[in-house]
Amino acid sequence: MVQLTYYEPTGQAADSLPPEPRWVPAPDDAHxxxxxxxxxxxxxxxxxxxxxxxxxxxxxxxxxxxxxxxxxxxxxxxxxxxxxxxxxxxxxxxxxxxxxxxxxxWGYDRRNPDAGFEGMRGFRKYWELDRRAHRSCEDGVVDRVALWQIWERLSATHQAMLLALAAYEDPVAASAAVGKRYNTFNTHLKNARREFLTLWHEGETPSRFWGKGDRRRGRRSGVQLLVNRRQQRERRALAEVEPKPAKPPRTHCSNGHRLVPDILTAAGRCKACGRDRSALYRAKKRGAAA
Known part of the structure; x- marks a missing residue:
């Protein structure tokens, strides 16, 4: 076994080496x-x-x-x-x-790098709104072409329901025009909309309905709605000013039994009425058996 011996550099110690040269600014010349x-x-x-x-x-x-x-x-x-x-x-x-x-x-989300570009929340929505701010005929052309391509693939029943609703703009009148009951018409209309969305998003997951049809039988006018809301506000204000008097506690049930703590169940019902109903049920059962 050979032992290696190290010696300090001649003339200076290891910890006394000259420091690294510091940066010296360049001379103040044209450069x-x-x-x-x-x-x-x-x-x-x-x-x-x-x-x-x-x-x-x-x-x-x-x-x-x-x-x-x-x-x-x-x-x-x-x-x-x-x-x-x-x-x-x-x-x-x-x-x-x-x-x-x-x-x-480019829509890169640093908190979700696996999403990649255009994965930032709201990125597509932002640029889509910016694109829609400038009028273009592209959307109109695409919608019209896609509408008639999908229309040919709808069933005859669904076509009739959609045409009636588009013509009368009222589900009650449309159901009467096609000779369907109101509830039956709504069922066919719902299925027609679902089939249309499935074909519109062909190959993708269909979106949810983005609107709700006005299916109320008697639509109220704007004036009637304002009157109803005003009456509601008046009733609420009157109830706050003049609260209703508290009802006196009940002393007897509807069948005349006196309500005492021993005759009430945990739910507050009359035990005597329960016994009477049980006796009446047993009597009817015995009479039917005889």
Missing amino acids: TLRHGYNLADIERLARIAVRAARAQAMDYQDRYEAAWYAIVEGIYTAIDAPDPWELKRLGADAVNRLQQDYGHT
């Missing part, structure tokens, strides 16, 4: 921008910041430009000369923010 940094320093720091950033998925040129501009801004906004590591941090943060902004633009 110096501010605080002693020149273009070569900025390019070098930008490359280091790009490699140090967490975001590595975007184009290198875009990341380099984001880091470069962030470093230049940090140099010109600093009152004192910033350290190189501070500038590298500014550049790396700029690269990370660039990728976050890019993902946000």
Whole structure:
């Protein structure tokens, strides 16, 4: 077995090695921008910041430009000369923010990365509303073409129910026109709507009904609704001002039995009435058996 022996460097101890050379600003010449940094320093720091950033998925040129501009801004906004590591941090943060902004633009949810792009909640809704703000003939053309393609595949009964409702705009009149009872007409109409949605979302899960039909037999006018609401408010106000007198406690049941604690069940019912009903039931049973 050979034992290795290590010796300290000649002339100096291991802990007395010269420190690493500190960064020295470039001379103040035509290439110096501010605080002693020149273009070569900025390019070098930008490359280091790009490699140090967490975001590595975007184009290198875009990341380099984001880091470069962030470093230049940090140099010109600093009152004192910033350290190189501070500038590298500014550049790396700029690269990370660039990728976050890019993902946000395409609907990437950082809290749910498995959803991928366009997985952010409300992303499709936002852009769909923006698209609808500009009038286009696309939706109208698609709806009309899809309507007649689906119409040909509906049954004759469902076509008749939908046509009657579209013509009369009232379920009571439409049911009378097709010779159906009101409840039967509503059942056929519900099935027709469900079949239409199934064909509209062919290959997908059909959506729920987005509206409710007015199936009230006697529709009230707006004036009648206002009158009813006003009367309700008056009755509520009167009840608050003049509360109804409390009813006196009952002393006898409907059959004349006196209500005492011993004659009441746990639910507050009269035991004597229960016994009378049981006796009447037994008497009827004996009479039927005879």
